[in-house]
Amino acid sequence: MVLKQQKKDVTNQVVGKLRNGEIELFLDNESIGKIKLQENLDAELSHHFEVDQNKIYQHVTVTEGRDAKYTDCDDGGWC
Numbered sequence: 001m002v003l004k005q006q007k008k009d010v011t012n013q014v015v016g017k018l019r020n021g022e023i024e025l026f027l028d029n030e031s032i033g034k035i036k037l038q039e040n041l042d043a044e045l046s047h048h049f050e051v052d053q054n055k056i057y058q059h060v061t062v063t064e065g066r067d068a069k070y071t072d073c074d075d076g077g078w079c
Helices: none
Strands: 014-019 022-027 030-036 049-052 055-058
Touching: none
Parallel strands: none
Antiparallel strands: 014 022, 022 030, 049 055
8 A cells, every 4th residue: 555645625624713813723623823914904794793903793783681572563562
């Protein structure tokens, strides 16, 4: 039997996590490297996401107050 080295495309399996101004790269939870980002991160995100100080935030709607609940009812009070 002969063993030989070859390259395997794993691009679609790599996951990146934004941490401390870098994108850490992982393959199957194994750290495989990092990409250093520039000072001003210029990211294009969906409309309900934003980047602020190297963190990614999602704009969400939440309820406030103790035991707050949201129910969509009609004019007659039926929910």
